[in-house]
Each structure stands twice: as C-alpha cells, then as structure tokens.
Amino acid sequence: MDVSVDEDVLTIKAENSSSSSDEPESYLLRERRTGSYYRAIKLPETVDYEDAESTFKNGILTIKLPKIESKKTRNISRLDNLINRARRA
Template identity: 50%
Template sequence: MARGSSPFEEVERLFDRMGEMNRGSGLAVDLEDTGDAFVLTADLPGFDREDIDVELREGSLRISASRDESASHEDESYIHRERTKRSINRSVSLPEPVDKEETTATFKNGVLTVQLPKSRASEDATSIDIE
C-alpha cells in the first residue's frame, strides 16, 4: 500500500487498473450509416498498417491486428515489460449488404476507417487492402 493512502484508495486504484486492462484487450468501433454507405472507424494506436487485416465475410466485417514487440527489442536492460505482444480481433455485423468491390479502408494516425457502400452484394469472403 502506498504511504499516506487508505486501503479503499488502493482497492479503487486496483479496479481502475483492471478496467484499463479490459478496455485495452478489446477493440472499440463506431459504425455510422451515412445513407448510401456504412463507415466504420476503429482506433488502433501502436499498430502499423501491415499489422492489420480487414475482411468482409457473410454480412460482417472482421478486423484483426497483431504485433510482437519482443522481436525488435532484445535488450536485456528492461526491469519490467508488459508491451511484448498485442493481438485484437473484432467482428461487426452489418445491417445491410454492402458492395464489396467498392469497399475501401484507410489507416492514418492510428485510426482505421472502412467505407462500405451499400448494395446487394453476394455473401463471399473478400479481403480488403488498407491504403
């Protein structure tokens, strides 16, 4: 327990840290209906474009991102490390069919934006390139 703090403050800090860890393991997304398209926005700080996969399959959009810090940092001078590997997966159901051929994705400043124009697309899986 930290000097000068009560046991209740310690418990509150513990709950805050647990909440931060749970939020960090998921992927929060926004899905906007602009009328003629859906626009999905997801924050992926710390990832590079090459770390991210976006796939449109059977009425849902799947986003996965993975990075491994340990391969690039083999320095033994660390006292404590928590950022060695991170992996996120999320599937979002789309309320209407989209035109998979016109779907685009961009990644800038840690933010993934996927434009999904509405249509009567087939249910085949399609991988989406990120610009």
C-alpha cells in the first residue's frame, strides 16, 4: 500500500493479490477480492501536509490530516480607535 501527499492531492494506491498458503483447507467456500485500488483526493488549503500521518491496522487505513493553525486576527478599526483615544489622553 502506498499513501502519499503531493501538493494538495492525497493519493492512495493498493494492490490485493490472492495468496496461497500451505495451511490445510478446512473451509467449504472461500471468497476474496483481488485487484488494485487507486484514489486521488484533492485536499483543502487548510491542511498541514507536513504533519500528515497514516496507519494500517486490522485491515483499516486511517489517515490523519491536521489543519493549519489559523492566525488570530485583530479588527484594525478597533485598534485605530484605541490608538486615537491614547493620543487624546
């Protein structure tokens, strides 16, 4: 399995091939899907790609994509009012 992020696209590639084992066959019917899997997902600009993580456990792929911390903004007009009040005092 390959999970990668290139610019703003998350790409997941996987291949599931049938595997034969030397274990004795003790089942009546066995079905398994084989083939390849490919997904490309466009991500929003608010994702922090550098801290992205992925895990694969018990057949489940988990991808964590943290958001970029937004900078706190100040209302400039309120700041101007405070400056003007300070000058008058």
